Amino acid sequence: MQTEALLHAPEAATQPTLVVDRLKAYYTTKAFGIDRDIRAVDDISLTVAKGEIYGVAGESSSGKTSLIKTIVGAIRPPLHVVDGTVRFNFSGQSYDIYDMKPDKLQAIRWRHLSYIMQGSMNVLNPVRRIKHSFYDFAFAHMGLDRATFWDKVRDHLRRLDLDPGVLDSYPHQLSGGMRQRTTIALATVCTPEFIVADEPTTALDVIVQRDVLAMLRDIQRDLGSSFLFVTHDMSVHATVSDRVGIVYAGRLVEEADTPTLFRGARHPYTQHLVASLPKIGDTTRRASLPGRPPSLADPPSGCRFHPRCPLAMDICSREVPTMTNLTPRHRVACFAVTGATP
Amino acid sequence: MSLILDIDHVSKTFLQGGLLSRRSVEAVKDISLQIEAERPEILSVVGESGSGKSTLAAMVLGQQLPTRGRVMFDGIDVASIRSSAARRAFMAKVQPVLQNPFEAFNPLKRVDRYLFATAANFMMAKGKPSRQEIEERVDRALVEVGLTLAEVRGRFPHELSGGQLQRTAIARALIPDPRLLVADEPVSMVDASLRMSIVNLFGALRDRLGLSIIYITHDLATAYYISDRIIIMKKGEVVERGNARAVLDNPQHPYSIDLKNAVLTPDFA
Amino acid sequence: MFTIIRDLIRYNIEFAIGLAILLLLIGAVILSFFSPYPAADIYVVPPDMPPDAEFWFGTTSRGQDNFWQLVIALRNTFAFGLAVAFLSRILSLVVGLTAGYAGGRVDRVLMAINDSIMVIPHFPILVLFYFVLKDEMNWLMLVLILSALGWSYDARLIRSIAMSLRTRPFTTQSVYSGMSMRKILVEEHLPYVMPIVFATTMNNMIWSIGMEITLSVLGFTDVDTPTMGQIIYWANSHSALISGIWWWVAAPVVAIIVLFIGLFLLSMSMNEYIDPRSRLNRMGS
Numbered sequence: 048m049q050t051e052a053l054l055h056a057p058e059a060a061t062q063p064t065l066v067v068d069r070l071k072a073y074y075t076t077k078a079f080g081i082d083r084d085i086r087a088v089d090d091i092s093l094t095v096a097k098g099e100i101y102g103v104a105g106e107s108s109s110g111k112t113s114l115i116k117t118i119v120g121a122i123r124p125p126l127h128v129v130d131g132t133v134r135f136n137f138s139g140q141s142y143d144i145y146d147m148k149p150d151k152l153q154a155i156r157w158r159h160l161s162y163i164m165q166g167s168m169n170v171l172n173p174v175r176r177i178k179h180s181f182y183d184f185a186f187a188h189m190g191l192d193r194a195t196f197w198d199k200v201r202d203h204l205r206r207l208d209l210d211p212g213v214l215d216s217y218p219h220q221l222s223g224g225m226r227q228r229t230t231i232a233l234a235t236v237c238t239p240e241f242i243v244a245d246e247p248t249t250a251l252d253v254i255v256q257r258d259v260l261a262m263l264r265d266i267q268r269d270l271g272s273s274f275l276f277v278t279h280d281m282s283v284h285a286t287v288s289d290r291v292g293i294v295y296a297g298r299l300v301e302e303a304d305t306p307t308l309f310r311g312a313r314h315p316y317t318q319h320l321v322a323s324l325p326k327i328g329d330t331t332r333r334a335s336l337p338g339r340p341p342s343l344a345d346p347p348s349g350c351r352f353h354p355r356c357p358l359a360m361d362i363c364s365r366e367v368p369t370m371t372n373l374t375p376r377h378r379v380a381c382f383a384v385t386g387a388t389p
Numbered sequence: 390m391s392l393i394l395d396i397d398h399v400s401k402t403f404l405q406g407g408l409l410s411r412r413s414v415e416a417v418k419d420i421s422l423q424i425e426a427e428r429p430e431i432l433s434v435v436g437e438s439g440s441g442k443s444t445l446a447a448m449v450l451g452q453q454l455p456t457r458g459r460v461m462f463d464g465i466d467v468a469s470i471r472s473s474a475a476r477r478a479f480m481a482k483v484q485p486v487l488q489n490p491f492e493a494f495n496p497l498k499r500v501d502r503y504l505f506a507t508a509a510n511f512m513m514a515k516g517k518p519s520r521q522e523i524e525e526r527v528d529r530a531l532v533e534v535g536l537t538l539a540e541v542r543g544r545f546p547h548e549l550s551g552g553q554l555q556r557t558a559i560a561r562a563l564i565p566d567p568r569l570l571v572a573d574e575p576v577s578m579v580d581a582s583l584r585m586s587i588v589n590l591f592g593a594l595r596d597r598l599g600l601s602i603i604y605i606t607h608d609l610a611t612a613y614y615i616s617d618r619i620i621i622m623k624k625g626e627v628v629e630r631g632n633a634r635a636v637l638d639n640p641q642h643p644y645s646i647d648l649k650n651a652v653l654t655p656d657f658a
Numbered sequence: 659m660f661t662i663i664r665d666l667i668r669y670n671i672e673f674a675i676g677l678a679i680l681l682l683l684i685g686a687v688i689l690s691f692f693s694p695y696p697a698a699d700i701y702v703v704p705p706d707m708p709p710d711a712e713f714w715f716g717t718t719s720r721g722q723d724n725f726w727q728l729v730i731a732l733r734n735t736f737a738f739g740l741a742v743a744f745l746s747r748i749l750s751l752v753v754g755l756t757a758g759y760a761g762g763r764v765d766r767v768l769m770a771i772n773d774s775i776m777v778i779p780h781f782p783i784l785v786l787f788y789f790v791l792k793d794e795m796n797w798l799m800l801v802l803i804l805s806a807l808g809w810s811y812d813a814r815l816i817r818s819i820a821m822s823l824r825t826r827p828f829t830t831q832s833v834y835s836g837m838s839m840r841k842i843l844v845e846e847h848l849p850y851v852m853p854i855v856f857a858t859t860m861n862n863m864i865w866s867i868g869m870e871i872t873l874s875v876l877g878f879t880d881v882d883t884p885t886m887g888q889i890i891y892w893a894n895s896h897s898a899l900i901s902g903i904w905w906w907v908a909a910p911v912v913a914i915i916v917l918f919i920g921l922f923l924l925s926m927s928m929n930e931y932i933d934p935r936s937r938l939n940r941m942g943s
Binding site: 484487488489494496503509558561 | 826830831835836841845849934937
């Protein structure tokens with residue numbers, strides 16, 4: 048018995064923190080006789096390793112927000128899971144998000160998962176000092192006595208280069224950047240193993256954005272947490288993400304380590320996203336793609352990118368390309384890259 | 390040399406708070422800025438939120454009046470515009486391009502109504518225009534931005550992409566033949582795959598139609614890419630100004646240097 | 659129009675029930691024009707008869723057929739509630755939209771008037787009006803007075819929505835399209851406040867009909883126009899409940915409850931239909 052457990056231990060340590068397998072989640076609406084299925088998440092598989100920052104990039108209404116809502120189990124009708132599994136591994140324990148009781152899911156969310164969203168600094172109660180927000184949010188879940196709790200909070204703030212004095216401030220006394228950083232400290236004080244960040248820097252100015260991104264990097268290094276980092280901004284991914292998955296119209300189209308993706312993207316959509324980024328010191332003309340992002344209610348047949356694709360072939364409008372490994376860490380779904388065999 | 394826009398030592402102060410604890414906040418401090426009529430250009434105004442760049446834009450559009458100083462447009466003091474006829478004549482020459490194209494059109498209404506309304510209301514000078522004249526004007530403006538009336542007619546906002554909507558909004562602004570567009574963060578909500586088409590369009594409009602554009606943004610990379618001149622604002626003041634490429638290639642003011650260094654550059658080459 | 663009603667009946671059970679009740683009421687209103695007896699005449703039938711095959715809702719102590727009294731009263735009360743709701747909705751829309759959009763001095767003046775009306779206690783004012791006007795206090799006068807009192811809360815609600823609509827970018831777009839203020843208010847902003855207008859119509863009718871009944875029961879209205887309140891007034895003055903003539907009181911009370919349930923279901927379902935969010939959903943955005 049004991050030897051067997053020991054034998055399995057190293058394997059458990061290298062298990063990915065998140066495994067999403069063939070996940071499909073649709074919005075189904077019925078209004079006055081018109082039934083519609085919006086395929087917001089359509090057959091997405093991905094894994095996030097322990098301590099990894101996995102970036103999800105995609106345009107507005109590409110389904111990236113639905114994807115993360117589905118992954119953390121925070122969906123409500125009309126969005127529902129049609130197929131597939133979401134499995135987390137926390138401290139060697141495996142949890143299937145859609146195969147467990149709601150109260151247990153709630154407990155896991157508090158202990159292991161954390162969610163940072165755009166404009167999340169608004170969670171701070173404007174008429175109470177910051178420390179009340181920390182107390183209300185975290186005290187009950189950490190199971191510590193008061194003195195140890197506040198020591199731990201102060202340590203956490205110091206570790207993130209924040210002055211523990213912010214605890215005695217009111218939110219309006221802090222700048223926007225300080226507020227956002229304090230909120231991130233609040234969201235990570237329970238040392239979550241998995242952090243979902245949804246456009247956490249989108250509304251911020253460049254200088255504040257730089258500080259917040261540096262802070263998220265610190266958290267990942269110090270706490271060893273895994274991140275699912277969602278933003279439409281490719282230059283943010285270039286700065287923080289270890290690996291990036293590109294979502295187009297509800298499907299994953301390419302995934303690779305960040306340097307590989309920026310140096311050698313293979314999917315024409317990714318290539319365009321990388322090439323169209325303007326840079327200071329470079330005035331060569333940047334073009335944009337023809338056409339428009341498709342509607343998820345009525346997506347194009349076959350490969351959903353084919354109406355805008357410069358490399359489109361016959362097969363692209365008929366068959367759906369599957370994610371194929373080019374190297375062990377570089378997957379792409381494109382017939383023009385992998386050859387026209389579905 | 391005539392000036393199309395002459396911002397002359399302009400300041401704007403807002404009063405905040407209630408009766409007892411009233412304090413004033415200076416959003417814009419003593420800014421001067423000129424755009425020449427003969428030299429159409431794209432002028433970028435960059436700065437963090439709260440730097441006063443949007444207040445400056447609102448004053449150019451006549452939505453807010455300066456506390457001190459004058460905003461002169463084509464020889465007329467914007468603050469002196471009172472009558473609705475004068476207001477309409479001013480609006481014909483200065484038009485806004487709004488930030489979020491999805492918000493800029495009433496989602497319950499067809500987008501073409503704004504185009505037709507603009508044409509009908511601003512072509513009155515030459516007598517009441519006929520339906521055909523209005524449609525021709527609208528179509529001409531849409532062609533200018535790479536669309537046609539056939540593509541836009543009868544469409545609701547949700548039936549168009551962010552890029553198409555932003556083009557339609559620009560086409561609407563072009564209908565009265567304005568001399569100046571004031572674009573406040575016009576591409577920040579447009580999808581990455583369509584963003585550069587809007588930025589490129591600004592350059593084309595400057596070159597083809599000879600109109601000037603005030604491009605307000607926090608994105609230094611697109612400012613560098615498209616603009617002729619740049620002003621960098623911090624806390625209501627201009628900290629650095631000049632040729633956009635020269636300023637951004639070699640910023641002098643500590644804040645400009647900080648700003649440039651904070652720009653994330655995806656360089657893996 | 660026809661397809662909208664067909665869809666609503668097919669997919670919205672509340673609408674179907676509400677519509678059925680409304681049709682029943684309209685039937686009663688039409689029927690009221692064929693009453694065999696003039697409404698004000700008394701002792702035309704044997705008094706105090708309980709409901710039976712000949713007198714469906716029984717007869718009153720004044721020798722009137724309760725059924726025919728009721729359908730005529732229903733017509734008057736229904737018309738009364740609709741008229742007050744219609745007039746006061748127009749007032750609250752004009753004031754709310756204008757104040758919210760124009761802001762500044764216009765807003766302050768309109769809201770000063772609005773708030774004055776809001777704090778005036780309505781019932782004593784109505785009693786005062788009755789004593790001043792006496793015989794001139796007829797159906798139409800009461801409609802006008804209640805309309806003038808019944809718009810202020812809703813104008814505030816509409817103003818708050820109008821204020822947020824003013825800051826929406828599409829309003830700026832409309833302004834720079836050269837649209838007039840009237841056009842912006844009527845064509846751009848009105849659709850967003852219609853759900854509120856419908857929702858408050860219900861409340862307003864409950865309020866105005868309630869007021870009318872209260873005044874009638876106390877005899878502070880024109881006693882010759884039969885309304886729901888009038889029936890209860892006469893029933894009360896003949897001590898109908900004590901003498902066991904329960905149908906005299908029960909008929910108007912049940913009729914009012916049915917009327918309100920029907921109106922409530924209709925306004926609920928129509929609200930859902932005209933709400934901008936559900937409209938956008940149907941349009942497929």
